[in-house]
Amino acid sequence: MVIIVSVKERPMKLLFARCTNAAACLGLGAVLLAGCSTDPKISYGDAQAEETVALGFGSTDLQLIAKEMVDDLLAFAPLQAITQTSRPVLVVERVNNKTLEHIDTESVTDSIQAQLLRSGKFRFVDPSVVKTVKQQLAFQAESGLVDPAKAATFGKQVGAKYMLYGSLASIEKRNSKTKDLYYKFTLKLMDFESGLIEWVAEKEIRKTAEKPWFSSF
Amino acid sequence: MFGPKPWLFRVAKVLAGVWLLAALQGCGTFATSHPQEAGAYRQAIATADTAEVLARLGKQSASSDRLLYLLEAGRIQQIDGDFAASRATFARAIEMFAAQDLEAQVRLEHWAAVGGSLLTNDKLLDYRGFGYERIFVHYFQALNYLGLGDAEGAAVEFRRLAYEQQVLEAQHEKTLALARQEARENRIPVQQLQSEHFAGLDRYTADIRSSLLNAQAYVTAAAFWASRQAIDDARIDYLKALQIRPGSRLIETRLARLDADPVQQSPTAQLVILYEEGFVPARVPVGIPLPTLDGGFIALQFPVYALERRSAPVPLQVEVGPAGTVSTELMVDVSKLAAKSLSEQMPMLLLRQTLRGYSKYQLQRQARRMGGGWGQLFASIYNLVSEQADLRSWLTLPNSLQVAQIEVPAGEQQVHLRTPQGLQTWPLRIAAGETRVLRVISTPGRTRIQDLRW
Numbered sequence: 001m002v003i004i005v006s007v008k009e010r011p012m013k014l015l016f017a018r019c020t021n022a023a024a025c026l027g028l029g030a031v032l033l034a035g036c037s038t039d040p041k042i043s044y045g046d047a048q049a050e051e052t053v054a055l056g057f058g059s060t061d062l063q064l065i066a067k068e069m070v071d072d073l074l075a076f077a078p079l080q081a082i083t084q085t086s087r088p089v090l091v092v093e094r095v096n097n098k099t100l101e102h103i104d105t106e107s108v109t110d111s112i113q114a115q116l117l118r119s120g121k122f123r124f125v126d127p128s129v130v131k132t133v134k135q136q137l138a139f140q141a142e143s144g145l146v147d148p149a150k151a152a153t154f155g156k157q158v159g160a161k162y163m164l165y166g167s168l169a170s171i172e173k174r175n176s177k178t179k180d181l182y183y184k185f186t187l188k189l190m191d192f193e194s195g196l197i198e199w200v201a202e203k204e205i206r207k208t209a210e211k212p213w214f215s216s217f
Numbered sequence: 218m219f220g221p222k223p224w225l226f227r228v229a230k231v232l233a234g235v236w237l238l239a240a241l242q243g244c245g246t247f248a249t250s251h252p253q254e255a256g257a258y259r260q261a262i263a264t265a266d267t268a269e270v271l272a273r274l275g276k277q278s279a280s281s282d283r284l285l286y287l288l289e290a291g292r293i294q295q296i297d298g299d300f301a302a303s304r305a306t307f308a309r310a311i312e313m314f315a316a317q318d319l320e321a322q323v324r325l326e327h328w329a330a331v332g333g334s335l336l337t338n339d340k341l342l343d344y345r346g347f348g349y350e351r352i353f354v355h356y357f358q359a360l361n362y363l364g365l366g367d368a369e370g371a372a373v374e375f376r377r378l379a380y381e382q383q384v385l386e387a388q389h390e391k392t393l394a395l396a397r398q399e400a401r402e403n404r405i406p407v408q409q410l411q412s413e414h415f416a417g418l419d420r421y422t423a424d425i426r427s428s429l430l431n432a433q434a435y436v437t438a439a440a441f442w443a444s445r446q447a448i449d450d451a452r453i454d455y456l457k458a459l460q461i462r463p464g465s466r467l468i469e470t471r472l473a474r475l476d477a478d479p480v481q482q483s484p485t486a487q488l489v490i491l492y493e494e495g496f497v498p499a500r501v502p503v504g505i506p507l508p509t510l511d512g513g514f515i516a517l518q519f520p521v522y523a524l525e526r527r528s529a530p531v532p533l534q535v536e537v538g539p540a541g542t543v544s545t546e547l548m549v550d551v552s553k554l555a556a557k558s559l560s561e562q563m564p565m566l567l568l569r570q571t572l573r574g575y576s577k578y579q580l581q582r583q584a585r586r587m588g589g590g591w592g593q594l595f596a597s598i599y600n601l602v603s604e605q606a607d608l609r610s611w612l613t614l615p616n617s618l619q620v621a622q623i624e625v626p627a628g629e630q631q632v633h634l635r636t637p638q639g640l641q642t643w644p645l646r647i648a649a650g651e652t653r654v655l656r657v658i659s660t661p662g663r664t665r666i667q668d669l670r671w
Binding site (some may be wrong): 041055095097098100101102172174175176179209212213 | 318319320322369370372373376380384388391481
């Protein structure tokens with residue numbers, strides 16, 4: 001599936017074309033200047049609204065990828081069969097960033113993990129907190145401050161059966177008039193025991209920005 | 218009747234208007250030149266007392282030269298070893314470069330500056346950086362990420378380096394063709410003027426194919442990819458580097474090693490020495506008489522490089538393990554690269570200067586018509602004061618970039634470096650299969666060593 005997003009600057013020449021006489025332009029200028037303030041204008045917005053502030057990887061791309069991936073995984077027939085009788089345990093490996101941008105790919109996998117968990121069909125273990133968990137278990141077992149009968153003990157954790165891992169790649173093209181960005185997000189689910197890849201999905205996003213014809217700065 | 222004559226008022230009005238235009242642009246077009254300012258940066262680096270110049274540079278966020286100040290500040294911070302601050306500063310410079318890619322085709326503010334510059338000088342224009350500087354900022358940014366232990370961030374910058382070199386080179390060809398076409402349409406003999414006045418620049422840089430191709434960036438990226446077992450990426454980057462530096466012994470050796478041991482299972486370790494020596498020379502002004510469009514002549518200032526005075530790159534001698542003494546190999550002669558960049562810009566510069574010459578010539582004629590000898594004198598003085606070569610360029614860049622790549626046995630090593638300040642020894646503990654990078658920055662009066670782990 002290819003999602004095409006077009007980011008096109010509003011041509012200022014249209015604005016100028018509408019200024020049919022100098023007085024109107026001067027009046028408009030005065031109003032604009034009067035509206036200028038040195039304080040930044042802050043407001044709350046819809047977190048799901050389409051973000052087109054900049055051409056690079058943004059919140060909308062993250063949401064699009066996470067949603068498409070989760071929908072695809074939950075609709076995959078072999079996994080539906082498995083999740084009817086059990087809630088498999090998954091571990092998420094960091095997605096490899098192979099793009100030309102500094103992207104926090106962990107936030108993409110965090111989003112996918114949160115949505116899968118909320119579906120009630122999967123459970124997750126989090127290897128990034130192993131050190132903290134070990135410290136806490138050691139504290140409960142050894143500090144003498146925790147009732148041994150109620151302390152969590154070593155060796156009771158559940159191991160992951162599957163691993164989610166993948167990569168985010170991009171192709172960028174630009175010329176004197178446009179800049180085109182193509183992203184491909186690939187996610188795989190591997191069975192730890194068999195080494196088989198049980199599921200794979202790819203999501204693509206294309207974004208294009210065209211240079212505006214005119215700007216005042 | 219006593220008092221100034223009416224024509225004096227008119228001439229004064231014209232000149233005041235021009236001065237006002239320059240002043241309104243908010244540009245220090247007649248102020249201190251950048252090479253003078255950069256002297257202070259270099260002194261600060263030599264004495265390792267950079268707080269004051271960094272504070273001064275930090276206050277330039279509203280300047281039309283802010284991109285240049287960001288480049289200088291990021292480089293100073295990196296030489297200081299403050300990778301986090303340098304990364305943040307370079308990120309802002311990279312953003313400014315990227316913003317240029319999507320700028321409007323017609324920019325009112327820019328054309329106002331261009332209009333103003335036709336009566337003053339190029340310093341009135343915003344500093345937009347040169348292509349080779351854009352390449353360097355990504356290279357240094359990759360080193361910042363490595364200095365902070367972020368290999369994924371470094372990988373992004375290495376990919377960006379390869380991409381930008383490819384795109385900028387293609388764009389440069391188009392810009393050059395446009396400038397030549399415009400010169401033809403305006404009947405400006407750009408090529409003739411270039412060969413008459415700047416033949417030395419072209420001769421000196423004849424062995425540089427393009428100012429946008431940076432072999433050091435490719436070799437460093439290739440060593441990085443090889444250390445991460447990305448053998449195909451490593452091979453591609455070594456091959457690109459070999460195209461820029463044909464016959465390079467170091468690159469040919471590395472390629473042969475990749476072919477012999479593609480999975481990099483050697484029991485030895487790799488020591489990469491990235492050597493940066495000296496400072497790139499500054500541009501200097503030279504006055505050249507240019508023909509005006511109506512057959513006259515006017516003297517205009519051009520930036521050039523006094524290349525005969527600059528010091529040739531000197532290799533660094535490295536002694537470690539059983540390899541004996543190894544010399545670093547020159548990958549980028551930055552002085553030549555900067556000179557090549559100027560040579561590549563020359564058609565555009567000649568075109569602009571010829572148009573400026575015509576504007577100033579017209580101003581002189583107008584002043585003479587209105588004010589006779591006095592008017593001519595005023596206009597000539599104005600020309601003399603306003604006519605300044607644009608000497609801006611990134612001046613904390615090194616004079617050259619060199620590389621050595623040495624296979625060393627695993628374990629404790631003493632790396633002996635014969636620097637301009639004398640012999641320096643760096644203790645190194647290295648594991649089998651590991652790649653370590655020692656970055657040696659030698660500036661007048663001081664040599665710094667940075668140990669980067671990949």
